Amino acid sequence: MARKFTTPRGTVDILPEEQPYWRQVLRVAEQTALAFGYRRIDTPVFEQADLFVHGTGEATDIVQREMYIFQDRSGEMLALRPEGTPNVCRAYLQHGMASRPQPVKLYYVAPAFRYERPQAGRLRQHTQFGCEAIGSSDPALDAEAIELLWRMYEALGLDDLYVLLNSIGDQSCRPAYVARLRVYYELHLAEVCDDCRRRYDQNPLRLLDCKNGQCQPVIAGAPAITDALCEPCAAHFASVQAYLDAAGVAWQLTPRLVRGLDYYTRTVFEIVPGDAGSQGTIGSGGRYDGLMEVLGGPPTPGIGFATGIERIILNLRKRVVEVGPDPLLRVVVAAVGEGPRVAAVALVSRLRRAGVQAVVGDGTRSLKAQLRQAEGLAPQYVVIVGDEELRRGRLQVRERATWNEERLTEGELLARLSD
Ligand SMILES: [Zn+2]
Ligand SMILES: [Zn+2]
Incomplete structure (x- = not known):
């Protein structure tokens, strides 16, 4: 008997009856991005693998365990795009976009590929909508990116969402904070989980976003990074907050919200549904002022976010948000x-x-x-x-x-x- 073929594990077909949701979400995403002055960019599905090894970070789970990496017939190492930011930054450098009026504001809608553990209910191919504003450190851009994502969800009918907001400082204030965090955790190593003991050695900032129950009291007592910001970082963060207030976006200061890599700076944010907590994050982003240098470019600030279309649709369905049906057959x-x-x-x-x-x-x-x-x-x-x-x-x-x-x-x- 002939072999029966199915979708590879962790991938799905999007059937005609699901397409109205997709059409609606993509239409609203593009309209919102355009209204905020972003323009579309498309990059290849695969790139030189090193772009992500450097740009996503060699130490990350994505690069170490989840990236689809392969050698093509010429022997070149390639990777299926696991996320959207390094490739957009690569395009910015490759096409000399630094000579255009700054910031350059770009959005994309594209599949991302990660070899995720299937039991977590995650897809190995999912679709991301993302925005990147490159070439300015203006805190108004941080607030604008957050507002864009917020307004897009709002236009789709997702209104009970929270913006979690934090600043993780920069190269001039973060090292001193991380040293303080280490001193604090040294006293509590017996109380935290195995993952946290590893983080203590390899990636101390990530101690703060451990989801393990036993670590929560330790996290609650840890020094807050927002108290350790240098003057320029504190001023930047205060402006982001003021601009969010001005735009009418409600936010919550969330000191445990961090990114583990050095090229992430200052603003980090997540948007979560009111009924979910951080496990249910539907969109997240932040500033990456150090990334361009990692990719061999000149120092160039940037801020962006990504949100998974499948997860948005899941939330629309949970809230029974109606979408327009397919055009009527006459x-x-x-x-x-x-x-x-x-x-x-x-x-x-x-x-x-x-x-x-x-x-x-x-x-x-x-x-x-x-x-x-x-x-x-x-x-x-x-x-x-x-x-x-x-x-x-x-x-x-x-x-x-x-x-x-x-x-x-x-x-x-x-x-x-x-x-
Ligand atoms: Zn832990
Ligand atoms: Zn600083």
């Missing part, structure tokens, strides 16, 4: 016999060119079976073309809602359809 033309079928194909072609969604019934079936098929397709009108209809120049037209039957010329049918 006409099915049923016909049997060579002459009528030629006429039916010509009629459907003319209807479509007039902007009417129309299909012709399955010619391998009887008229009765075609009418049954039409019932399943649920068009507004069913039109029957037979030899008699051709002779008389009048079509047999049934309105499906009422089964009201009339004899109409093609012109009369078109007039009816444009009502």
Whole structure:
């Protein structure tokens, strides 16, 4: 027996009945990004693997365990895009966008690939909508990125969301804070989980976002990074908060919100549904003023975010947010016999060119079976073309809602359809 094929583990088909959600989310995402002055960029699905090894970070789970990495036939090491930021930064450098008016504001909608543990219910291919504003450290851009994401969710009908906000400082204030954090954790190493003991050695800032229950009291007592910011970082953070207030976006100071890599600076944020907590984050972002240098470019500040389309749709469904259905099928033309079928194909072609969604019934079936098929397709009108209809120049037209039957010329049918 022939092998049966299925989607690879961690991937899904998006069936026609799910497409209205996708169309709605993508339309609102693009409209919102454009309204905020962002322009679309598309980058390849695969890149040189080193772009992510450096740009996402060699020490991250993504690079160490989750990246789809392969050698092509020439021996070059490539990776399927695991996230959207390093490739947009690569494009900024490659195309000399530093010579354009700054900041350069870009958005993308693209699949991302990560070899995630399937039991966590995560997909190995998911679709991200992301924005990056590159070339300015203006705190207004941080607030704008947060507002953009917030307004997009709001326009989709997701209104009970929270913005979690923090600043993780920069290279001039963070090292001293991390040293203090280490001193504090040294006293509590016996109380924390194994992961945290490893973080203590390798990535102390990440101690603060441990989700393990036993570590929460230790996190609660840890020194807050917001108290350790240098003067420029504190001023930047205060401005971000003031601009968010000015834009009417509600936010919560969340000192445990951190990023583990050195090139992340200052603002970090997450947006979470009111009923979920941090496990349910639907979008997150932050400033990455050190990333361009990691990628071999000159020092260039940047801020961005990404949000997973599948997770947005999950939240829309949970809240029973209605989305517009697919466009209505207006006409099915049923016909049997060579002459009528030629006429039916010509009629459907003319209807479509007039902007009417129309299909012709399955010619391998009887008229009765075609009418049954039409019932399943649920068009507004069913039109029957037979030899008699051709002779008389009048079509047999049934309105499906009422089964009201009339004899109409093609012109009369078109007039009816444009009502
Ligand atoms: Zn822990
Ligand atoms: Zn600082």
